Amino acid sequence: xxxxxxxxxxxxxxxxxxxxxxxxxxxxxxxxxxxxxxxxxxxxxxxxxxxxxxxxxxxxxxxxxxxxxxxxxxxxxxxxxxxxxxxxxxxxxxxxxxxxxxxxxxxxxxxxxxxxxxxxxxxxxxxxxxx
Amino acid sequence: xxxxxxxxxxxxxxxxxxxxxxxxxxxxxxxxxxxxxxxxxxxxxxxxxxxxxxxxxxxxxxxxxxxxxxxxxxxxxxxxxxxxxxxxxxxxxxxxxxxxxxxxxxxxxxxxxxxxxxxxxxxxxxxxxxx
Amino acid sequence: xxxxxxxxxxxxxxxxxxxxxxxxxxxxxxxxxxxxxxxxxxxxxxxxxxxxxxxxxxxxxxxxxxxxxxxxxxxxxxxxxxxxxxxxxxxxxxxxxxxxxxxxxxxxxxxxxxxxxxxxxxxxxxxxxxx
Amino acid sequence: xxxxxxxxxxxxxxxxxxxxxxxxxxxxxxxxxxxxxxxxxxxxxxxxxxxxxxxxxxxxxxxxxxxxxxxxxxxxxxxxxxxxxxxxxxxxxxxxxxxxxxxxxxxxxxxxxxxxxxxxxxxxxxxxxxx
Numbered sequence: 001x002x003x004x005x006x007x008x009x010x011x012x013x014x015x016x017x018x019x020x021x022x023x024x025x026x027x028x029x030x031x032x033x034x035x036x037x038x039x040x041x042x043x044x045x046x047x048x049x050x051x052x053x054x055x056x057x058x059x060x061x062x063x064x065x066x067x068x069x070x071x072x073x074x075x076x077x078x079x080x081x082x083x084x085x086x087x088x089x090x091x092x093x094x095x096x097x098x099x100x101x102x103x104x105x106x107x108x109x110x111x112x113x114x115x116x117x118x119x120x121x122x123x124x125x126x127x128x129x130x131x
Numbered sequence: 132x133x134x135x136x137x138x139x140x141x142x143x144x145x146x147x148x149x150x151x152x153x154x155x156x157x158x159x160x161x162x163x164x165x166x167x168x169x170x171x172x173x174x175x176x177x178x179x180x181x182x183x184x185x186x187x188x189x190x191x192x193x194x195x196x197x198x199x200x201x202x203x204x205x206x207x208x209x210x211x212x213x214x215x216x217x218x219x220x221x222x223x224x225x226x227x228x229x230x231x232x233x234x235x236x237x238x239x240x241x242x243x244x245x246x247x248x249x250x251x252x253x254x255x256x257x258x259x260x261x262x
Numbered sequence: 263x264x265x266x267x268x269x270x271x272x273x274x275x276x277x278x279x280x281x282x283x284x285x286x287x288x289x290x291x292x293x294x295x296x297x298x299x300x301x302x303x304x305x306x307x308x309x310x311x312x313x314x315x316x317x318x319x320x321x322x323x324x325x326x327x328x329x330x331x332x333x334x335x336x337x338x339x340x341x342x343x344x345x346x347x348x349x350x351x352x353x354x355x356x357x358x359x360x361x362x363x364x365x366x367x368x369x370x371x372x373x374x375x376x377x378x379x380x381x382x383x384x385x386x387x388x389x390x391x392x393x
Numbered sequence: 394x395x396x397x398x399x400x401x402x403x404x405x406x407x408x409x410x411x412x413x414x415x416x417x418x419x420x421x422x423x424x425x426x427x428x429x430x431x432x433x434x435x436x437x438x439x440x441x442x443x444x445x446x447x448x449x450x451x452x453x454x455x456x457x458x459x460x461x462x463x464x465x466x467x468x469x470x471x472x473x474x475x476x477x478x479x480x481x482x483x484x485x486x487x488x489x490x491x492x493x494x495x496x497x498x499x500x501x502x503x504x505x506x507x508x509x510x511x512x513x514x515x516x517x518x519x520x521x522x523x524x
Contacts, residue, residue: 004400009423011284013277015176015327016239017438020273021183022160025153030402043459045146045410052152056187065277066436108147135269140292142415144408146458148307151404161271174328176279196408197305277438278501283445284422287415307408314414318449370409 001127002073004031006089008065019063025055028087028099031071035085038123039105049114053082054102063089063096074129078121081105081113086129132258133204135162137220139196150194156186159218159230162202166216169254170236180245184213185233194220194227205260209252212236212244217260263389264335266293268351270327280324287317290349290361293333297347300385301367311376315344316364325351325358336391340383343367343375348391394520395466397424399482401458412456418448421480421492424464428478431516432498442507446475447495456482456489467522471514474498474506479522 014020076084087099145151207215218230276282338346349361367378407413469477480492
């Protein structure tokens with residue numbers, strides 16, 4: 001599991017008084033930073049090798065401005081050229097929203113997926129959600 | 132179908148040189164404005180009656196800064212208390228990304244879903260995707 | 263003058279029910295797109311030659327979600343290596359917010375300002391605010 | 394001084410490979426959260442009593458995605474109905490950008506500025522920048 005603490009920003013609320021739905025993709029992307037760094041430790045843009053193919057979000061309960069949010073990120077599945085992550089946004093002990101993303105190991109020059117090297121799979125496997 | 136023209140913003144690109152994935156939820160939300168106005172013509176916040184339960188996004192091809200984007204929005208399904216919309220982001224004749232959202236007709240005071248009145252269903256039905 | 267019509271997005275409101283202050287930099291940047299294109303018609307990132315040195319914003323009246331916003335952009339001053347733009351956000355005939363930005367004509371390789379060529383100054387001068 | 398650590402988000406970069414200028418208003422707003430809480434400890438929206446009148450930003454050096462940013466916030470001036478804050482964004486020991494904001498103590502019902510109570514001035518004075 002990867003964890004990322006988030007301080008909600010005033011501008012991330014909307015007129016209904018809660019965190020707007022469009023903010024969760026930003027929070028979850030921030031929470032994926034250690035995953036990017038597995039594949040590209042220096043975060044060098046010319047060595048980027050992950051591309052986002054699919055994201056989805058379930059909004060369970062309203063998230064508020066006041067309290068800190070903890071985003072927990074798990075590896076869900078590891079395929080040949082892609083893997084799936086799960087995100088959970090927790091606030092005051094309540095699971096407020098969840099997300100799922102499919103990331104593809106990708107050659108930006110040829111614009112084609114690549115086989116994920118075993119060394120990366122081994123690291124990813126350490127972050128499976130335990131039952 | 133609802134359509135919304137979008138002028139991509141420089142700050143909506145990321146270091147890979149394309150529109151960042153977190154921007155599509157914002158564009159698609161903008162494209163849903165006429166849907167909000169079916170249910171709440173004045174967009175009065177104390178009369179809001181739609182809540183977002185689920186969103187998902189597929190990123191098909193990179194979207195660029197330079198050219199205008201057209202977001203096409205269709206109604207996909209209409210249930211008793213919720214409905215599903217489909218979004219497509221087109222740029223230079225190419226479908227770049229798609230989205231799906233589930234919106235619930237909702238009483239913000241009791242925090243419960245409500246049956247969608249027939250008058251709204253009738254309007255939504257005019258926006259089904261034609262084959 | 264350059265003009266840009268903006269459709270305010272739901273996520274651009276905040277919990278006070280108005281457009282959040284952090285949104286105006288995004289709108290004004292969008293409104294500068296034709297200025298970028300004077301200096302870099304293709305918006306090619308490897309030919310970018312403008313850098314932002316300073317921005318400022320005055321918030322005059324609350325901006326609302328419902329109605330379209332028109333951003334008017336003027337050239338205020340043209341120096342040797344930099345120029346100043348003024349932005350105004352209008353909604354329903356009311357000037358809601360203004361902005362000022364200082365842009366530097368810049369060599370991203372040497373990281374040094376460059377003299378603005380006369381051809382660009384001539385175009386910029388056509389966009390001075392008339393009294 | 395107030396301090397806020399920020400983890401730059403991938404989507405906060407732009408196509409030039411640095412943090413986009415529109416992000417600093419968001420970071421600095423986040424850094425003002427303890428200031429909001431002086432005036433409104435519960436962050437209750439119906440008790441909000443601060444409004445932003447003016448912001449400005451100087452971009453000194455490019456800010457990068459990789460390393461954490463620390464935002465330092467100082468009180469600069471305290472007037473009768475308003476006060477000025479200074480923000481500094483530091484990364485790897487380098488001051489990358491600065492900001493100044495003017496906040497007005499404000500009655501949202503009458504839409505008029507109010508005299509800042511002494512009790513709040515006393516707390517603000519503890520956050521002057523020391524020489």
